[in-house]
Amino acid sequence: xxxxxxxxxxxxxxxxxxxxxxxxxxxxxxxxxxxxxxxxxxxxxxxxxxxxxxxxxxxxxxxxxxxxxxxxxxxxxxxxxxxxxxxxxxxxxxxxxxxxxxxxxxxxxxxxxxxxxxxxxxxxxxxxxxxxxxxxxxxxxxxxxxxxxxxxxxxxxxxxxxxxxxxxxxxxxxxxxxxxxxxxxxxxxxxxxxxxxxxxxxxxxxxxxxxxxxxxxxxxxxxxxxxxxxxxxxxxxxxxxxxxxxxxxxxxxxxxxxxxxxxxxxxxxxxxxxxxxxxxxxxxxxxxxxxxxxxxxxxxxxxxxxxxxxxxxxxxxxxxxxxxxxxxxxxxxxxxxxxxxx
Amino acid sequence: xxxxxxxxxxxxxxxxxxxxxxxxxxxxxxxxxxxxxxxxxxxxxxxxxxxxxxxxxxxxxxxxxxxxxxxxxxxxxxxxxxxxxxxxxxxxxxxxxxxxxxxxxxxxxxxxxxxxxxxxxxxxxxxxxxxxxxxxxxxxxxxxxxxxxxxxxxxxxxxxxxxxxxxxxxxxxxxxxxxxxxxxxxxxxxxxxxxxxxxxxxxxxxxxxxxxxxxxxxxxxxxxxxxxxxxxxxxxxxxxxxxxxxxxxxxxxxxxxxxxxxxxxxxxxxxxxxxxxxxxxxxxxxxxxxxxxxxxxxxxxxxxxxxxxxxxxxxxxxxxxxxxxxxxxxxxxxxxxxxxxx
DNA sequence: ATCATGTATGTCAACGTTGACATAATTAGT
DNA sequence: ACTAATTATGTCAACGTTGACATACATGAT
Numbered sequence: 084x085x086x087x088x089x090x091x092x093x094x095x096x097x098x099x100x101x102x103x104x105x106x107x108x109x110x111x112x113x114x115x116x117x118x119x120x121x122x123x124x125x126x127x128x129x130x131x132x133x134x135x136x137x138x139x140x141x142x143x144x145x146x147x148x149x150x151x152x153x154x155x156x157x158x159x160x161x162x163x164x165x166x167x168x169x170x171x172x173x174x175x176x177x178x179x180x181x182x183x184x185x186x187x188x189x190x191x192x193x194x195x196x197x198x199x200x201x202x203x204x205x206x207x208x209x210x211x212x213x214x215x216x217x218x219x220x221x222x223x224x225x226x227x228x229x230x231x232x233x234x235x236x237x238x239x240x241x242x243x244x245x246x247x248x249x250x251x252x253x254x255x256x257x258x259x260x261x262x263x264x265x266x267x268x269x270x271x272x273x274x275x276x277x278x279x280x281x282x283x284x285x286x287x288x289x290x291x292x293x294x295x296x297x298x299x300x301x302x303x304x305x306x307x308x309x310x311x312x313x314x315x316x317x318x319x320x321x322x323x324x325x326x327x328x329x330x331x332x333x334x335x336x337x338x339x340x341x342x343x344x345x346x347x348x349x350x351x352x353x354x355x356x357x358x359x360x361x362x363x364x365x366x367x368x369x370x371x372x373x374x375x376x377x378x379x380x381x382x383x384x385x386x387x388x389x390x391x392x393x394x395x396x397x398x399x400x401x402x403x404x405x406x407x408x409x410x411x412x413x414x415x416x417x418x419x420x421x422x423x424x425x
Numbered sequence: 426x427x428x429x430x431x432x433x434x435x436x437x438x439x440x441x442x443x444x445x446x447x448x449x450x451x452x453x454x455x456x457x458x459x460x461x462x463x464x465x466x467x468x469x470x471x472x473x474x475x476x477x478x479x480x481x482x483x484x485x486x487x488x489x490x491x492x493x494x495x496x497x498x499x500x501x502x503x504x505x506x507x508x509x510x511x512x513x514x515x516x517x518x519x520x521x522x523x524x525x526x527x528x529x530x531x532x533x534x535x536x537x538x539x540x541x542x543x544x545x546x547x548x549x550x551x552x553x554x555x556x557x558x559x560x561x562x563x564x565x566x567x568x569x570x571x572x573x574x575x576x577x578x579x580x581x582x583x584x585x586x587x588x589x590x591x592x593x594x595x596x597x598x599x600x601x602x603x604x605x606x607x608x609x610x611x612x613x614x615x616x617x618x619x620x621x622x623x624x625x626x627x628x629x630x631x632x633x634x635x636x637x638x639x640x641x642x643x644x645x646x647x648x649x650x651x652x653x654x655x656x657x658x659x660x661x662x663x664x665x666x667x668x669x670x671x672x673x674x675x676x677x678x679x680x681x682x683x684x685x686x687x688x689x690x691x692x693x694x695x696x697x698x699x700x701x702x703x704x705x706x707x708x709x710x711x712x713x714x715x716x717x718x719x720x721x722x723x724x725x726x727x728x729x730x731x732x733x734x735x736x737x738x739x740x741x742x743x744x745x746x747x748x749x750x751x752x753x754x755x756x757x758x759x760x761x762x763x764x765x766x767x
Numbered sequence: 768a769t770c771a772t773g774t775a776t777g778t779c780a781a782c783g784t785t786g787a788c789a790t791a792a793t794t795a796g797t
Numbered sequence: 798a799c800t801a802a803t804t805a806t807g808t809c810a811a812c813g814t815t816g817a818c819a820t821a822c823a824t825g826a827t
Contacts, residue, residue, distance in 0.1 A: 093784085095783080103806075106784095110805095122805080139482075139784095140783080141482075141782070200523055344712055372715060435814085445777090446777050447814080448815080448816095449775085454814095479813085482812085482814090486814070486815090768827100772823100773823080774823075775820100775822080777819080778819075779819105782813105782814090788807105793804070797801100
């Protein structure tokens with residue numbers, strides 16, 4: 084038979100075997116208190132020999148710290164978030180913290196379930212990228228956490244810190260680029276949502292267009308889910324409705340690629356008939372066959388900064404609690420070259 | 426001030442407030458034991474009013490069950506795994522289990538760290554997709570877990586169950602398709618690894634080629650990391666070394682897209698000069714601009730089956746412990762049509 | 768009336784670890 | 798030689814919940 088049913092090896096077993104008290108074993112494991120060299124080695128030897136592993140539940144119950152940080156994002160499936168998550172994971176693991184990940188799939192209910200779970204778990208802190216629940220509710224959630232870092236969100240009561248991209252300026256750069264390359268009839272394909280990331284970009288697009296003196300109509304704006312399938316569908320509609328459109332700004336690269344796909348489907352030449360921009364610069368955008376002009380966002384770095392901010396708080400280290408990063412225009416093949424105007 | 430420092434509300438506080446014993450509160454929370462309707466409602470009211478959340482650490486310490494399943498995969502960033510994970514998450518959450526996710530990034534050290542953490546956590550079971558550590562070591566790891574489900578792995582001592590694709594047959598279908606469409610000089614671009622997924626496909630490719638009577642040389646085989654960048658680089662080399670190659674079978678779609686990119690870079694026409702097949706059918710493969718012929722794998726379903734298998738074990742329900750699924754050929758634009766031969 | 772069964776609740780120890788505190792032994796400072 | 802600080806270890810309760818067991822009252826069958 085196997086040994087699945089046997090009771091767990093505990094700190095007390097190790098103590099007995101090494102002829103010390105349980106507390107001393109605890110000291111050896113954590114290495115943060117006085118233990119003589121000989122005792123340390125003797126205990127460590129026993130631990131290694133029997134393959135003992137401390138029980139996290141007991142530990143976190145006794146110490147009121149879990150060594151876990153919670154992360155809430157809409158979707159690991161989206162390359163943008165998965166890169167952010169990798170930045171978070173790498174930074175956390177390096178400092179001996181683990182990550183409890185929740186993808187909400189854009190559903191408020193799943194987001195709430197994630198918060199509920201996080202509250203039960205007594206995680207040491209949380210990082211939220213793109214919360215979708217109303218601000219007021221979010222504040223209640225944050226208040227119940229020891230520390231909470233928000234990504235791409237304005238500071239909210241209860242939030243410890245914020246890491247964000249200057250979205251307004253970033254999207255403005257994209258719009259300006261289209262203008263400079265001769266586009267005169269712009270459209271914007273937004274993702275579905277009413278929070279900061281969505282409204283801030285929208286504001287940037289509107290401002291940039293009106294500033295240029297071009298007229299604005301509602302028909303120029305589309306809204307779709309953050310998937311290839313949905314953006315394809317909505318972009319297709321938008322293009323059919325606006326045959327004169329010669330520039331389409333997309334909320335992100337996934338949507339941009341969907342839009343590109345729609346152009347291909349309709350036989351619209353990119354960038355000759357229409358220019359397209361994405362946002363994020365996910366690795367696919369750089370493929371020769373895609374060549375999507377986009378705003379490069381330091382995705383991994385966002386995750387790293389957010390996690391470092393959180394860990395600093397946990398360790399009582401002072402540091403910036405409001406980091407703003409910039410995006411960079413990456414010109415590829417879905418927009419015309421600068422100076423080549425109509 | 427905020428209330429971060431205040432002590433946690435416990436089951437005892439609720440008990441006092443509702444004038445019952447702590448145990449009765451516990452009964453109300455879990456709803457699995459006799460409680461009168463009146464008592465239930467009174468207790469529930471107090472719980473809702475003060476926003477009480479049970480402490481998971483205490484709960485799992487006392488009950489020896491955590492309500493968490495551990496998942497170990499190479500990389501959430503790869504669309505294949507992220508889809509599998511979504512299947513796992515969805516199924517788990519639906520039955521009130523949570524997922525603790527680890528991406529090993531293909532590093533054995535990170536994989537070991539994940540197992541170490543999982544042992545400490547007393548998760549109720551684990552699902553491993555693509556373990557990279559040696560089989561013998563894996564067996565030790567599995568033995569320490571209550572239940573362990575493996576994905577795309579042959580049954581290993583200590584594993585509770587296995588969910589896999591018939592890789593041999595699947596890749597054989599891809600090779601046969603290339604043959605039927607007239608390819609006579611095949612190559613194979615494998616991912617780096619020595620375990621089942623890698624060797625099984627390799628075996629399929631070799632067998633299918635030799636069966637057809639075509640000669641085999643080592644130079645036809647390449648090996649690269651599972652990223653667009655690396656597969657581009659290695660595929661490019663392979664194509665330069667083998668100018669006569671007219672069909673390239675790729676380990677998966679990410680690598681296939683990298684290879685396609687290499688062809689574009691070298692000015693090789695696909696599928697006129699060379700045919701390319703991928704594996705998995707990630708959503709990108711279906712883009713008009715990519716149109717990668719591939720083997721469609723039920724990714725989400727794999728996650729669902731694995732999780733269901735695990736949950737069945739946890740609940741003592743009998744069920745299959747060895748599920749084999751098939752892949753389906755999806756013909757797109759990187760291979761020539763059947764019957765159109767050279 | 769008696770007994771078995773089902774329902775409703777309570778008591779108390781246990782889960783495995785750490786924090787607060789206590790105690791010794793050693794070292795250093797005067 | 799005496800005190801203070803440092804090093805090394807131990808004792809015991811506490812963390813918040815649940816499992817085992819006990820009790821008590823209804824209900825229905827005999």
